[in-house]
Each structure stands twice: as C-alpha cells, then as structure tokens.
Amino acid sequence: MLELKNICYSVGSQDTENSIINDISLTVEDGRLIVLTGPNGGGKTTLAKIIMGLVHPTSGRIVWNGQDVTDLGITERAQLGISYGFQQPPRFKGIRVRDLLSIASGKKLLPKAEACSYLTQVGLCANDYLDREVDASLSGGEVKRIEIATILARNSALLILDEPEAGIDLWSFSKLTETFGQLHEKHDSTMIIISHQERIISLADEIIVISGGKISHRGAKDQVLPNILANTYGCCPVMK
Amino acid sequence: MMFNETDSVLLEKIADIKGGEIKGAYNIRKDSGCASRATTENIDIVTKTDKAGIDIIIKPGTKNEVCHIPVIITQTGLTEMVYNDFYIGENADVTIIAGCGIHNCGGEESRHDGLHTFYIGAGARVKYVEKHYGDGDGTGARVMNPQTVAYLSEGAFLQMDTAQIKGIDSTRRDTKIVCGKDAETVVTERLQTHGAQTAESNMEIVLDGDGARGQVISRSVAQDESVQIFYPRMTGNARCFGHVQCDSIIMDSAKISSIPAITANSTEAQLIHEAAIGKIAGDQLLKLQTLGLTEQEAEDRILKGFLA
Ligand SMILES: Nc1ncnc2c1ncn2[C@@H]1O[C@H](COP(=O)(O)OP(=O)(O)OP(=O)(O)O)[C@@H](O)[C@H]1O
Ligand SMILES: [Mg+2]
Numbered sequence: 001m002l003e004l005k006n007i008c009y010s011v012g013s014q015d016t017e018n019s020i021i022n023d024i025s026l027t028v029e030d031g032r033l034i035v036l037t038g039p040n041g042g043g044k045t046t047l048a049k050i051i052m053g054l055v056h057p058t059s060g061r062i063v064w065n066g067q068d069v070t071d072l073g074i075t076e077r078a079q080l081g082i083s084y085g086f087q088q089p090p091r092f093k094g095i096r097v098r099d100l101l102s103i104a105s106g107k108k109l110l111p112k113a114e115a116c117s118y119l120t121q122v123g124l125c126a127n128d129y130l131d132r133e134v135d136a137s138l139s140g141g142e143v144k145r146i147e148i149a150t151i152l153a154r155n156s157a158l159l160i161l162d163e164p165e166a167g168i169d170l171w172s173f174s175k176l177t178e179t180f181g182q183l184h185e186k187h188d189s190t191m192i193i194i195s196h197q198e199r200i201i202s203l204a205d206e207i208i209v210i211s212g213g214k215i216s217h218r219g220a221k222d223q224v225l226p227n228i229l230a231n232t233y234g235c236c237p238v239m240k
Numbered sequence: 241m242m243f244n245e246t247d248s249v250l251l252e253k254i255a256d257i258k259g260g261e262i263k264g265a266y267n268i269r270k271d272s273g274c275a276s277r278a279t280t281e282n283i284d285i286v287t288k289t290d291k292a293g294i295d296i297i298i299k300p301g302t303k304n305e306v307c308h309i310p311v312i313i314t315q316t317g318l319t320e321m322v323y324n325d326f327y328i329g330e331n332a333d334v335t336i337i338a339g340c341g342i343h344n345c346g347g348e349e350s351r352h353d354g355l356h357t358f359y360i361g362a363g364a365r366v367k368y369v370e371k372h373y374g375d376g377d378g379t380g381a382r383v384m385n386p387q388t389v390a391y392l393s394e395g396a397f398l399q400m401d402t403a404q405i406k407g408i409d410s411t412r413r414d415t416k417i418v419c420g421k422d423a424e425t426v427v428t429e430r431l432q433t434h435g436a437q438t439a440e441s442n443m444e445i446v447l448d449g450d451g452a453r454g455q456v457i458s459r460s461v462a463q464d465e466s467v468q469i470f471y472p473r474m475t476g477n478a479r480c481f482g483h484v485q486c487d488s489i490i491m492d493s494a495k496i497s498s499i500p501a502i503t504a505n506s507t508e509a510q511l512i513h514e515a516a517i518g519k520i521a522g523d524q525l526l527k528l529q530t531l532g533l534t535e536q537e538a539e540d541r542i543l544k545g546f547l548a
Contacts, residue, residue: 094545
C-alpha cells in the first residue's frame with residue numbers, strides 16, 4: 001500500500017515561491033491500477049518523481065507498505081520495489097538494450113529468452129533490438145518502449161509509468177494496453193499510470209485528475225471519464 | 241620461455257594472452273630483449289640489425305592470420321625506443337595485436353617509446369589493436385609514447401583500435417595515416433586518465449586519393465586532476481570523405497582540450513568534425529539508480545559503457 005500524506009512541493013525563494021504540488025494526500029491499495037491525468041503542467045510528473053525519490057517534497061510524508069520512505073534515497077526505494085518509467089528517458093552511449101534490461105532485472109546477464117519476452121510485451125522485435133545501443137540512434141518511440149520494457153523487467157511491486165503512450169504507434173499501443181491489462185489482472189503489482197489516453201484511462205480502477213498541483217477530481221472511470229470527455233472540468237480560464 | 245605471474249598479468253591485459261598460450265606468429269619483447277618468437281609460413285619476423293625493433297613481413301594473400309607483438313617492461317628505470325616496421329602484402333587480411341604493459345615497483349621512471357610503421361599493400365585489410373596498461377605500486381612513473389604511421393595503397397583498409405585504460409602516468413600518442421585511392425581507415429581511440437596523469441594525442445589523417453575515406457572515433461574519460469589534450473587533424477586532398485568524432489566525459493577537477501583541424505585542398509573533399517566535452521548527464525545517473533544501482537555503481541556502469 002502506498003500512502004501520500006499532505007505532500008507539498010514548491011520551488012524558488014520565499015518571496016517568489018512557486019507552489020507546484022499543493023497538499024496532495026492519496027492512498028493506493030495493493031494491486032490497484034490508478035491513472036493520473038490532467039492538464040499539462042498540472043504536477044503529475046512531479047508527484048511521480050516525489051514517490052520515486054527523484055524530487056524531495058517540501059513537506060509531507062511518503063509511506064510504502066507501512067514504512068516511511070520520505071528520507072530514503074532513490075536506490076533504497078528501488079530496492080524496496082518502487083519503479084518509475086521516465087516521461088523522457090535518457091539515452092546512454094555504449095549501453096545496450098540487453099545491458100539495460102539486465103541491470104533492471106538485477107541479474108548479471110539476463111537470459112536471452114527472458115529479455116526477449118519483455119521486449120515482445122512492448123511490441124518490439126527482440127532480435128532487432130537486444131544488441132542495439134540505447135543511444136541517439138534509436139527513435140523516440142523505440143526509446144520509450146525500451147524504457148517500459150526495463151520497468152517490466154524490474155518485476156517490482158509498484159510500477160509508475162509516465163505517459164507510456166507518448167510517441168508510440170497504434171500497433172504497439174494496442175500491444176501495450178494489452179500488457180498493462182494482463183499485468184493488472186494478475187494483481188501482483190500496484191500500478192500508477194500517468195496518461196492522457198482514453199484506452200489507458202479505461203483500464204483504471206480509479207482516475208485521479210491533477211490540476212494546479214491539487215487533486216481536482218477523483219473517482220471510478222465511469223464517473224470521471226464521461227466528464228473529462230464532455231470537458232465539464234473546464235480548461236484554461238484565459239483561453240475560454 | 242616461462243613467464244612469471246607479473247608477466248602473465250601484463251600479457252593478459254594487453255594482448256588477451258591467457259596462460260602464455262599463443263596461436264600463430266608472435267614476438268614477445270620483455271625488458272628490451274626478445275623473450276619468445278614464432279613465425280608462420282606466411283608471417284615472418286626479423287630482428288633489425290641497425291636499431292632496436294623488428295620487421296614483420298606478411299605475404300600477399302595471407303588470410304585470417306593473427307600476429308601478436310606485445311611489449312612488457314618489469315624493470316624500474318628501464319627506458320627504450322623501438323622501431324617496428326610492418327610490410328603487409330597485397331590482398332592480405334590479418335589482425336595485428338600490439339600492446340605495452342609496464343609494471344613498475346621501483347622509484348625510477350620506466351618508459352617505452354615505439355614507432356610502428358605500416359606499409360599496407362593494395363587491397364589488403366588490416367586490423368591493428370593496441371592496448372596500454374600499467375601497474376605496480378612504485379613511485380616511478382610509467383611513461384609511453386607510441387607513434388604509428390601507416391601508408392595505405394589503393395583499396396587498402398586499416399582499422400586501428402587503441403585503448404589506454406588507467407595506469408599510464410604520461411603518454412603522448414602520435415598517429416599519422418595516409419590513404420591512397422579508395423583506401424579507408426577507421427580509428428577508434430579509448431582513453432581513461434586519473435590521478436595526476438597527462439595524455440596527449442596527435443592524429444593526422446591524410447586522404448590523398450579519390451574515393452579515400454577516414455573516420456576517427458575518440459572517446460575519453462578524465463578523472464581527478466588528470467589532463468588530456470587532443471589534436472585530431474583531417475586533410476582531404478582529393479574526392480574523399482572524412483569524419484572526426486570526439487566525445488569526452490570530464491569529472492572532478494580534470495581538464496580536457498580538443499583542438500580539431502579539418503583542411504580541404506580539393507572542392508570534392510567532404511570533411512566533418514564533431515566534438516563534445518561534458519560531465520555525466522544527471523538523468524543517466526538518476527535512471528540507473530531507479531533501476532536499483534547505487535550512485536557509484538551507476539557512475540561506473542556509465543563509464544564502462546562509454547569506453548567499451
Ligand atoms: N524544478 C522546477 N522549477 C520550476 N518549475 C518546475 C520545476 N519542476 C516542475 N516545475 C513546474 O511545475 C509544473 C508541473 O510540472 P510537471 O512536469 O509535474 O507537470 P505534468 O503534469 O507532468 O505535465 P505534462 O502533462 O506536460 O507532462 C509545471 O508548470 C512545471 O513547469
Ligand atoms: Mg509530465
């Protein structure tokens with residue numbers, strides 16, 4: 001179970017303080033699939049980074065399986081079973097896809113069959129990619145799918161995926177939603193997916209709309225999704 | 241010839257020779273003497289009579305043979321200058337593995353300077369691998385100044401891979417490669433320095449004939465207070481294509497300079513230079529930590545990949 005207690009995050013000095021996350025509290029039960037959605041700049045990525053330890057909250061506590069992890073580093077949280085797929089994954093000169101999957105799995109060298117299965121689950125043909133370097137030669141959608149495959153390879157208890165659909169073609173996208181659906185059915189892991197995609201949103205047990213650093217709406221998909229589609233939650237007040 | 245523990249470590253590091261076992265032609269130079277040699281029907285090795293060094297003569301058409309010529313120095317205070325000449329016959333296809341290992345346990349400087357000159361016949365393909373390695377806990381410096389000069393005849397190909405991973409206190413590398421008509425060279429350089437080490441690399445690629453191609457891929461890591469200077473130069477005198485790519489990771493209080501020059505003496509020469517120096521990207525370190533590595537492990541992994 002993941003508990004976020006009164007998480008606040010702001011940047012800048014006292015007189016020009018800019019609040020990015022504004023008192024978010026949230027509990028995610030084991031085995032649930034939660035989708036975080038909401039307008040660009042709402043604070044979704046920041047919240048995910050706070051859970052992973054990439055960003056330190058100004059105040060508030062993060063509790064994972066009963067343990068307060070707020071003061072733990074990234075590595076320790078990773079070892080406790082928290083994983084996060086970046087919205088914009090970095091590239092590495094000289095590190096191959098298979099190396100990255102091996103690091104993620106915690107094994108010295110991941111057996112080929114296992115590495116292939118993770119790539120297949122994100123719609124990549126393993127033979128073409130295992131020995132490719134994760135460098136600038138890969139396309140945006142390829143890097144993004146490799147990132148998701150490394151998160152699958154971690155076999156962790158909490159998976160946070162940041163816009164897994166971004167830049168991914170229609171064919172791979174349906175493979176991906178299928179994979180997320182199957183993972184969720186097994187109930188072995190808790191999933192938090194940040195997404196703007198209706199097909200992913202419709203997989204969720206609960207949808208949380210984050211806007212202006214706060215939870216603006218939350219509920220089951222049949223409650224929240226129609227309102228998002230009908231645009232009743234409003235958009236930018238200036239544009240209106 | 242029996243090799244002791246120290247020799248074996250050095251030979252394995254610089255020439256992948258395990259347990260003193262070598263196939264094919266070889267010449268092992270230890271502390272300025274010839275420790276061991278073997279020739280084959282196609283590869284002859286002859287000691288020079290006018291100065292230190294050997295001639296390596298490879299018959300035209302020799303295919304898939306490997307020749308090892310490692311140099312090891314285990315005596316403190318030993319300095320030497322060696323001249324090795326390689327005559328590669330037409331249409332041969334061979335691999336030459338050179339390398340120098342210095343084990344210095346004493347207080348005096350140990351130094352190996354070498355000049356390797358290649359005459360590569362028409363249509364021949366050569367892969368030349370050179371590794372440098374130093375160890376020993378003495379205060380004496382370990383110094384290497386390798387020079388390589390290669391002349392490629394029509395349609396010849398030279399792949400040169402050099403690596404110097406730690407251990408050498410001071411190095412100055414000079415490389416000059418001249419490519420004739422339709423000849424091609426690919427040079428990869430890997431360099432890692434630490435402590436107070438200094439390394440300088442001068443490289444000159446001359447694309448002299450129509451259809452010549454040259455590529456230089458240099459990657460380096462400078463740690464602690466070490467200093468690296470690169471002077472990659474590419475000159476195009478004909479219808480040719482040249483590409484120089486230098487990439488460095490700078491850490492701690494190290495210093496790196498990269499001073500490239502591309503010179504075209506023909507309107508048909510197409511030359512490109514790219515150079516980048518920077519520290520390890522923060523998001524790379526963070527990414528590997530989210531996969532369970534510690535910050536130090538993440539750094540080591542990134543450097544290992546970069547220098548691979
Ligand atoms: N270190 C920072 N300094 C200043 N502003 C920041 C910082 N980090 C985030 N922000 C701002 O906080 C807001 C929330 O950013 P965040 O990346 O969390 O949004 P998001 O909901 O993930 O948006 P998107 O849907 O575009 O990915 C943005 O306005 C962003 O510019
Ligand atoms: Mg985001």
